[in-house]
Amino acid sequence: MRLRAEKRIDSPAWMPAVTAALSVLLAFAAGGVFLYAQGVSPFEAYASILKSAFGSGYDLSETAVKALPLAIVSLAVMLCFTMLVWNIGAEGQALVGALAAAAMVRYFPLESKPAMLSLMALAAMLAGGVWAGAAGLLKAKWNVNEIITTLMLNYIAIRLLEYFVYGPWRDPSSLGFPMTSRFIDSARLPALWGTRIHMGIYALFFLTVVMEVLLKRTRFGYEIRVTGDNARAARYAGMDYVRKVAGVMFLSGAIAGFAGMCEVSGLQGRLQAGFSAQYGYTAIIVAWLAHLRPSLSLVIAFLMGALLVGGEALQISMGLPMASASILQGLILFFVLGGEFFQNYRVRLDFSRVGRARRSRGDI
């Protein structure tokens, strides 16, 4: 007897919704046991998470602030993942985007806000695009593993940022502390509705629509899907593989770079050492949970934002340590991602002779 996982050939239409709901329920149940073991009432804890994430206009706005960069970056990685090209380096691409935006503020300060912001956005997208595009070119031309290169480029980006904030761009009035001068007003993305949500949110909605159309309704989208499914077939059909991979990576990096610019211009107002909130990595989970669908990633990013907010809420209102909050977040993600598995695979106990025979032959 053994446990076997078989790929489902076709799954009923109700399947995704039911597995998602079941996984979330199971996640909360398992989390509840954990919270109870910590001496905390699970119901109170979940209520406090929900209240902190969605309880008031302020709470909703802060959840959105957390979700915004996640959503933009998830669009970026989604583009690559559709082609089965694994861009793990959105973090670094966002960093160089922020760096390029800060460079524009430093060397080409403009009075006009639209001009300054456009210049920063262009520079950020170019920088992020080149950062990712380089890895894409290596992958397409010489089959260099893009997972490794994009990941390694993250560390280079971090060091580059440190070099500038500790060195040539350090604010002379900061008493030696590693940060640039505060950006001029024209370089700040305006905040909206009296919250910390900045104008990047319009860009996010626009990008989501563009991506939705691009992936589903254009020849370009079709080609990258085909290339992802079967690169050889795509080449045979006359698609330029090198250009496609490098181009998609460039676009992906450009979007991530733009997200970096939004963070630095919308929230921080200056470049500081240690700039990063690990959005680049969390966004990968968002893209995956959204099944690489742009519009769905908006929702998932918002829920992920709520989960992150919940971590703080648990500390403040329930007095739980950060580690407990992280374990709870991890549990929930584990179950939700685990649910995906059951959606794609059927698991059953195999009692058959054939199974045993195949096993002894080493087929399985």
Add this chain to the structure above:
Amino acid sequence: MKRLIVTLFLLLSLLAAGACAAPVPVAEINPGYVYIGPVGDGGWTYMQDEGRRAVDAAFPGLKSTIVESVGEGPESVPVMERLVRQNKSKLIFAGSFGYMDYVEEVAKKYPDTIFMHVSGYKRADNVGTMFGRMYQPRYLSGLVAGKMTASGNIGYVAAHPIPEVIRMINAFTLGVREVNPKATVKVIWLFSWFDPGKEKEAAKALIDSGCDVLAMHADTGAVAQAAEEAKTYVIGYNNDMSQYAPTMHLTAPVWNWEKLFSPIVKQVADGTWKSEAIWWGMKEGAVDLAPFGPAVPEDVRALVDAQKADIISGKQAVFTGPIKDQSGAVKVKQGEAMSDDDIWSMGWFVEGVIGEIPN
């Protein structure tokens, strides 16, 4: 004219009244503590939390709340805001330098809450800054290191090349050279406050390069552990790190945050708090030297204790000339003492330090 004078007088008295906050009942202060690391880091955050516990015990009815591992970026804003909004905190301690801009941002929005920013320099009507003159016990620990080194090579694992850390390296080196003029202090930068793996690697690298005493400025006990494993003397930081290096720990410059937090809570309760830059030293008990380890001989203890008494009485200041920089140029003349501003913003190494400040 008379009316003008009366109006002016009224306005002035209003201003004077506004400068001092109204007293807050202890049970309603709900101090919120924002920590850079986890409470279990065994160093910086651990000591801040020890201070918080002591303050809680000293003020019956006081209910404090902590948030750990809060990044030094925009993500710290909602943490502080929630402390004010949900927790009704009337007093917030922001425990690391990088919160500076965000403390300023949040404090503007909530004028009824008092913010105390550790190690920063930006103040406002409801924002004060606080720090300890850690360079004093640092200097004393340098005396110990200078006496205990046989090779004259001392290693120093340092977090970030910022004035706070540079100041400590300088004070330590002045102590070392006071008793051992030929000894040198080799610095390795971590570019991180909290990274036990990197801290340990740096310690090993210094030991391999011939250092026989290590000192450190980072948030965990990893350097002390590495030193104990390699049987190399070590000087801890933040707290008495002898638990990590029972046989090799010499001493450590340590924090006593209770002495910093407690008066603030009292002032807020009494309504006497006002925005100021607090920089307290050994005299106020904010910083101290941990008990000597078993390896430190009697004569060294006596020497250090004598200088400690002089620092506390104010007879001796650490940064008194002659002080030369790495190139040998005189930075502080014989008999002159550096001003607090110059000490605060120190951006150069004293003679005897081997290492570079990136710029």
